[in-house]
Amino acid sequence: MIGVLVTTHGNLGIELIKAAELIKGPMKGVVHISVDQNKGVEDLKKEIGTAIKKMDHGKGILILTDLFGGTPSNISLSFLKEGKVEVVTGVNLPMLLKLPDVREGMTLKEFAQFIKDYGIRNISLATEILNKKAAG
Amino acid sequence: MNVVLVRVDNRLIHGQILDAWVPFLQAEGIVVADDGVASDFFRETVIRMAVPREIEVTICSVADLPKSLSGERTDGPKTIVLFGDVGAAARAHRAGFRFDRLNLGNIYSEECVVHCTPSVQLDRRELEDVLSLLRAGVVIDLKRVPTDNPHDLRSILQKALSGEENRL
Numbered sequence: 001m002i003g004v005l006v007t008t009h010g011n012l013g014i015e016l017i018k019a020a021e022l023i024k025g026p027m028k029g030v031v032h033i034s035v036d037q038n039k040g041v042e043d044l045k046k047e048i049g050t051a052i053k054k055m056d057h058g059k060g061i062l063i064l065t066d067l068f069g070g071t072p073s074n075i076s077l078s079f080l081k082e083g084k085v086e087v088v089t090g091v092n093l094p095m096l097l098k099l100p101d102v103r104e105g106m107t108l109k110e111f112a113q114f115i116k117d118y119g120i121r122n123i124s125l126a127t128e129i130l131n132k133k134a135a136g
Numbered sequence: 137m138n139v140v141l142v143r144v145d146n147r148l149i150h151g152q153i154l155d156a157w158v159p160f161l162q163a164e165g166i167v168v169a170d171d172g173v174a175s176d177f178f179r180e181t182v183i184r185m186a187v188p189r190e191i192e193v194t195i196c197s198v199a200d201l202p203k204s205l206s207g208e209r210t211d212g213p214k215t216i217v218l219f220g221d222v223g224a225a226a227r228a229h230r231a232g233f234r235f236d237r238l239n240l241g242n243i244y245s246e247e248c249v250v251h252c253t254p255s256v257q258l259d260r261r262e263l264e265d266v267l268s269l270l271r272a273g274v275v276i277d278l279k280r281v282p283t284d285n286p287h288d289l290r291s292i293l294q295k296a297l298s299g300e301e302n303r304l
Contacts, residue, residue, distance in 0.1 A: 009151065037255040037280065040244025041146050069186030070151035077182050 002103050002111055003055030006091060007033040007048060007076060008066040013091070020096040030099065031055060035072045044075050052079060060084045060108035062115065064091040086112035094122035137165060137205065137212040144219045145241035148173065149183050149193075152241065156281040157216060158191060164213035165192040169201040169228060170220040198224045202232040222258070226265035229272065238269060238276045240289065250296045253278050253287055267293075 006013035013032040021027055033047055052061050060083060065073040068089040076087045086108055088095070098118050103111055140161045145153070148168055157163065166187065173179045174197040187193050192213065196204045201217075217235075219225040225238060240256050248257035256278050258266065266276060266289060276289035 037242065040246075042246075043244070067151055067155075069149065069154050071147045074147070074150060074182065074186070078179075 001029050001057060002059045002106075002108055003052075003057065003061040004030045004099055004103075005033065005048070005051055005055065005061055005063045005076075006030065006065075006096075007035065007063060007072040008091065009035055009070060009072060012066055013064075016091065016093060016096055019093055020099075024097055024100070027096070027100065029055065029103075030096075033072075035070075035075075041071070041075065044071070045078065048075055048079065052085060056084070060086070062108065062112050063087045064095065064115070065089050066091055083108060088112055088116045088119070090119060092119050092122065095119040137167075137215040138210055139205075139217055139235065140214045141216045141239060142219075142225070142235040142237065143216065143239040143241050144222050144225050144243060146220060146244055147242050148218055148220055149186060152281050153216070153218070154187065156283075160282040161216065162214060163191065163216045165194065165215040167194045167196065167201070167204070167215060167217045169196055169198050169217060169224060171197045171199075171224070172220065174200075198227050199231065201228050205233065222262040222265045226269055229269060229274070236274060238274050240266075240276060240278045241280055250293065252289065252292050252296075255280050263293075 006017060011034055013034060017027060017030055017032055031051055033051060035044060055061055063076045063079070063085060065076050065087060066089070067073060073087065073089050079085045080087060095115050095118060098115060102114055106114065140163060141157060148170060149166060153166070168183060173183065174195055180195050183195065184193055194204060219228065222243065229235065243256045243258065243262070245257045245259035245262060247259045249260050250258045250263055252258065270276060270290055278287040278289060
């Protein structure tokens, strides 16, 4: 199974996981690392590096971060490795909910691409949809 | 260029810079003066990708900073200068990159001797560097984001070092 690590500013990640579990039940192979003002960059690197090692059972790790250019994402990018570690930024709840449905039978790269596209597809402007429906 | 903020931040460019300081200062450019990034193409690329297109990013080593700023008009684009650690800021100051104010953002030290705020901890060597900057007349404040209440380093150190000889 591809391991999933959610790393975010503050408790956003753990709360996203909790919300996903509320809807879908316990999430297997998903861990969370929070970045707050009390942690140094080196400590975070160690923490993320350890988590990657622990969770990789041969299929690689997908790291989901909240903000491209933010510290969780910056540190995660230093672990990027083709076939081993992929990073998707802008994590949202639809992405988390989709994880268990598709992680079997995909390579890490396909999985990362799918989750990214799925996350984007699930952002909508409600009036846009309504207008389309009304017009169609 | 018009330097509107000089800051020390272990995290260099990150959320607090891009989403708080840049809009607050209406900055048009960011200079990252860091030897590690200047010699690491991957880190440089990641930084350049993270910054919106309209902000100009300059990356240079600490030693090259005075050179890369010299000859610039002081009324040019509003620019943020970032150092990765206190030592780099002190070296640049000694080398002729002059600034009156320095902001300390996120500084973590394993061997912290002065715990200033949750996000600023100084070790022995960093303490020496900030003391030398204070003696050179630089005003140093501690603020993660523009809306934080500023903490003045001089008064924090006066309290923290009251037991030691008066070095301020």
